[in-house]
Amino acid sequence: MAFKIIIFCFMIGLLPIITMATEHWVGGEKGWALGVDYQAWAKDKVFKVGDTLVFKYTQGHHNVFKVNQTAFQNCVVPPPSEALTSGYDAITLVKPGKKWYICGIPTHCSDHKQKLVITVEGEAPAPAPVAPAPASPMEYWVGGDKGWAIDVDYQAWAKGKTFKVGDKLVFKYTKGHHNVFKVNQTSFKDCIIPPPSEGLTSGHDVITLAQPGKKWYICGFPTHCSDHNQKLAITVEGEAPVPAPTTTAPAPAPGTKDDSNHSNRVPMSAYKIFVGGVVLIWTILTLV
Numbered sequence: 001m002a003f004k005i006i007i008f009c010f011m012i013g014l015l016p017i018i019t020m021a022t023e024h025w026v027g028g029e030k031g032w033a034l035g036v037d038y039q040a041w042a043k044d045k046v047f048k049v050g051d052t053l054v055f056k057y058t059q060g061h062h063n064v065f066k067v068n069q070t071a072f073q074n075c076v077v078p079p080p081s082e083a084l085t086s087g088y089d090a091i092t093l094v095k096p097g098k099k100w101y102i103c104g105i106p107t108h109c110s111d112h113k114q115k116l117v118i119t120v121e122g123e124a125p126a127p128a129p130v131a132p133a134p135a136s137p138m139e140y141w142v143g144g145d146k147g148w149a150i151d152v153d154y155q156a157w158a159k160g161k162t163f164k165v166g167d168k169l170v171f172k173y174t175k176g177h178h179n180v181f182k183v184n185q186t187s188f189k190d191c192i193i194p195p196p197s198e199g200l201t202s203g204h205d206v207i208t209l210a211q212p213g214k215k216w217y218i219c220g221f222p223t224h225c226s227d228h229n230q231k232l233a234i235t236v237e238g239e240a241p242v243p244a245p246t247t248t249a250p251a252p253a254p255g256t257k258d259d260s261n262h263s264n265r266v267p268m269s270a271y272k273i274f275v276g277g278v279v280l281i282w283t284i285l286t287l288v
Contacts, residue, residue, distance in 0.1 A: 021050040023090075026101075026116060031056040032064065034108060038116040049122035051093045055101075059087030062114070065104045066091070072100035072117060075109035093120045137166040142232060148173040148180065148219070150228035158234050165238030167209045171217075175203030178230070181220045182207070188216035188233060191225035209236045 024045065027036045032055040047053075055064045064084040065077060083104055084091075093099065103114040140161065146152050148171040163169075171180045180200040181193065199220050200207075209215065219230040 021052065022048070023052045023054060025054045025056060027056075032062055032103070032114070033057060034112040034114055036114070038113070042116060042118050045118075047093060047099075047118045047120045049093055049096055049120060051120075053091045053093065053101075053118075055084065055089040055091070057087055059085065062103050062105055062108065064089045064091075065102050067100050067102055069098065069100060072102060072115060075102060075115070077102070077104040077109070080104070096120045096122050135164075137168060138164070139168045139170060141170045141172060142217075143172075147171075148178055148230070150219075150224055150230050152230070154229070154232040158232065161234075163209060163215075163234050163236045165209055165212055165236060167236075169207045169209065169217075169234075171200065171205040171207070173203055175201065178219050178221055178224065180205045180207075181218050183216050183218055185214065185216060188218060188231060191218060191231070193218070193220040193225075196220070212236045212238050 024047065026032055027038060027041055030036050055062075065071075065082060067076070067078060070076065071078065091101075097120055099118050099120055101116045102109040105114075108114040140163070142148050143152050143154060143157055171178075181198060183192070183194060186192065187194065207217075213236060215234050215236055217232045218225040221230075224230040
C-alpha cells in the first residue's frame with residue numbers, strides 16, 4: 001500500500017511538467033457553421049504549437065480555407081484546390097503566429113462571419129541538424145609544376161599542406177628517368193634503396209594515403225636521393241578505416257554432425273526426457 005502511495009505522489013508531482021497537445025473543436029458543440037461568433041469562442045483559449053484545430057460540419061455544406069490576413073478581412077476565397085472538404089478537417093498548428101481560416105461557400109464568410117482568427121503561441125520546432133558533408137579527398141601532385149624531379153625542395157612544397165587519410169599523392173615524371181619507393185624513416189635518412197620489385201615506375205604513380213602517421217618516399221635512381229634530395233616526408237592526419245567485423249561460424253545445431261570431431265551430439269530435448277525419467281523412477285521407488 002505504501003508503495004502505491006509513493007507512486008501516486010510521484011505521478012502527481014509530474015503533472016505540472018507534462019504538457020499535452022490540445023485538440024480544439026472549432027465552435028464547440030455548434031461546430032463550423034453559420035451564425036457563430038468564432039472570435040468569442042476563441043477569446044479565452046490558448047493555442048500552442050502542436051495543438052490541433054478540428055473543423056466539424058456537414059460535408060458539402062461548408063469547407064475550410066487557410067488564408068492570409070487580407071483574404072480574411074475581405075473574404076477572398078482561394079482556388080477550390082486549396083479547400084478542406086471532409087467535414088472533419090483536423091489542422092495541426094506547427095508554427096507560432098497569427099492564423100486565419102474562412103468558409104469558402106458564397107456569402108458564408110462575408111454575410112455570416114464564418115471565419116476564425118487565432119494566435120498560436122510557442123516556438124517552431126527546431127530543424128533537424130544537418131550533418132556536414134565529409135570533405136572530398138584531395139589529390140596532391142608532388143612538387144607541383146616541377147613534378148617528381150631532382151633538386152626540388154619537397155619539404156618546402158609540403159610545408160603548408162594538410163594530408164589526410166583518403167587523400168592521394170601523384171608522382172609525375174618521365175618514365176625511365178625516376179621511380180618512387182615507399183620507405184621507413186631510416187631508409188629515408190640514409191637513402192637506402194629497397195629491392196627494385198618494390199618500386200613504382202609508371203611515370204604517373206598514384207598513392208592513396210590509407211593510414212595516418214609519417215610517410216617517407218624516395219627516388220631509387222643512383223644519387224637522386226643522396227645528392228639531389230629527391231625525397232619526401234609527410235604526416236598524414238585522420239583515423240584509419242574501421243576494419244570490417246569478422247563473423248564467427250555458427251555452432252552446429254543439436255543432433256547434427258559436428259565436422260570438427262565427426263561425432264554426433266545428443267539433442268537437449270532427449271537429455272531432458274532422460275533426466276525426467278530418472279527423477280520419476282526415483283520418486284516412485286521412494287514412495288513404494
